[in-house]
Amino acid sequence: MKHTDERPRPAPALPTREPVRLVDRHGRRVGHSSFTAPDPARLVELHRAMLIGRRFNQQAGTLARQGRLAVYPSSTGQEAAQVGGVLALSDQDWLFPTYRDSVALVAHGVDPVRTLTLFRGDWHCGYDPHRYRCAPQCTPLATNASHAVGLTYAARRKGRDVAALAMMGDGATSEGDAHEAYNFAAVWNTPVVFLVQNNHWAISVPLHRQTAAPTLAHKAVGYGMKGYHVDGNDAAAVYAVVSHALAEARAGGGPAIVEAVTYRVDPHTNADAPQRYRDPAEVEHWKERDPLIRSERLIRDEGLLGDAEETERALAAFGAEADRIADTVRERLADGDELDPRSLFTDVYATVPPLLEQEHALLADELREV
Amino acid sequence: MAAAPTTGVSMGEALNRALRDAIADDPDVLVYGEDVGPLGGVFRVTDGLAGEFGEERVFDSPLAESGIVGTAIGMAMYGLRPVVELQFDAFAYPAFEQVVSHLAKMRNRTRGAVALPVVLRVPYGGGIGGVEHHSDSSEAYYTHTPGLRVVTPGTPADAYSMLREAVECDDPVVFLEPKRRYWSRQEVDLPVRTEPMATPVVRRPGTDATLIAYGPMVETALEAAETAAAEGRSLEVVDVRQLAPLDDGVVTASVRRTGRAVVVHEASVFGGYGAELAARIGERCFHYLEAPVLRVGGLDVPYPPPKLEHHHLPDAHRVLAAVDRLQWESEWVDDGDGGRTLP
């Protein structure tokens, strides 16, 4: 058996420097040569999911301030990027999220309370990844990306049509693991879309200290992948572009990087001190580009929910639903699995080895003493 | 001392056959890594497999160790059983984050919902005249990480059996192949199944002291025991096999019988795996010990260049020198007057 030398796909075109935008910050549609906005029902669905996400972020932030969560990395301002990406997934597809992506998990259908297990400190992951087709939220930067490549590779071998959305931040694209995952995906032609939320900051480090690339989407080209540069505060654009990239990847056209340009309005986590590294005016600038403002304006201006009265009623219902979910999170936060110290030992190996049995006995003695 | 066998199955051949049989037995098993395809691996452990099973089952991946382990994790999440080769001990380091932060922890993070049956094959250790970065004994980096099974065979029969077991195992296994023993032979009919890998085995019974070794040092310890026997000292040799999680019953039972122990490995002594063995023996055999547990290993220096590596690597001579230091001379006799030692 010998190798043959072949090049799989034609060279991809450079991404546009101007991000793909379908709805501007005033809620007005913008024409685009390659992408069209999703249908009205989808636009409404995106708005609803973003509202739920915004309330979830606020609720989790409050719980963190009250000390009921150990920490919470908010994604306020990034809802369009997360929701737009996730709603583009099909039923069988997998999500590979980071710590920043709780809103994406909720939009993907993970129980909101179980989403917070990690940050509550009860366990590292509160849900069964197989049940939700969602990997545990990943903290070591960019390390989740190659898992998405491997999983979609395995699914293809088993004859299943499974694509994946691998999420990462702008800072994470500097990691070696991002590079390795992009390269593996491209060489193996696995259906993965790498959704990079460029929220401009990696804790305190701005993007220009992170990379000299013209855009993060440009990185794709060197791997023989397509790169898309998208207005990440335009849910319609994120949805359209990620849907397109997923469809192409599924059809064998190769993986892609989608850079969603957005902004982290809140501190990195509740423990961060953003006044030390960024100008508050910058935050104000981005608040004017809030993804929810524009989607609500679009819905109102175009009457996507009916006449003025129907629109008010429907939007109020969405708000009430978002409040209800947030309330449930607050009330059920104490729920969840019983914290049994025995569980420290049960799932380290497939069976509990003698060493851990001994340590369990020691711990049981200690517990009896108190 | 008996000459090393020149007939039979070599460890490299046994590993090759184990991979072949594992691929043939289970359609979910696949083998990939750097140069494991048409070339058959730099040590030829995957020789012929790509030709026999095709590129679907055995293939060359991009040159990126973290990506190799990361993709294997994703594959295992979706029901495959990847067996990946990391070409050399020191070139597995780029994958360390994937190994420690994901491979070892996924089962625990997900409360058992996601198992990762991944085998990382890592040729390790020195003694083959390799230039720098080709001879590290990296076992302690892995054994210090809960969630990994770390195993290393000392004989061709074990190499076959333990690799089959590793592939069948639902835990991630770091399978350390003692590369200087790839060419060591043993008369054995394959396929063979030896004792379960989690159990240490007594390779050679003895009564005066126990040598505890693993991987490349099993052969060295046996050689030392053979020489000692000719000099009238009976040494028992225990092969640890699965370094982590350790089931120390066989080790401690042996030391309780003999009363003396020398732990032998190729890795530098300080902070090495032998420290763990010595500590455990101390805790569990204290009242049986006639002498402190001694450790024999490599020098506490970066792995030396080829022309100096023989100074670093423990040989039977260094092992026997340690055996001589086990306070045989100070056997204590109660003379009714505070005691005295035998001359």
Ligand SMILES: Cc1ncc(C[n+]2csc(CCOP(=O)(O)OP(=O)(O)O)c2C)c(N)n1
């Ligand atoms: C490998 C690794 N290095 C460092 C960290 C610590 N850390 C956590 S978040 C973060 C910034 C990440 O920035 P970015 O990728 O842009 O994502 P964001 O937090 O903005 O969503 C750092 C340095 C980490 N989690 N993993």
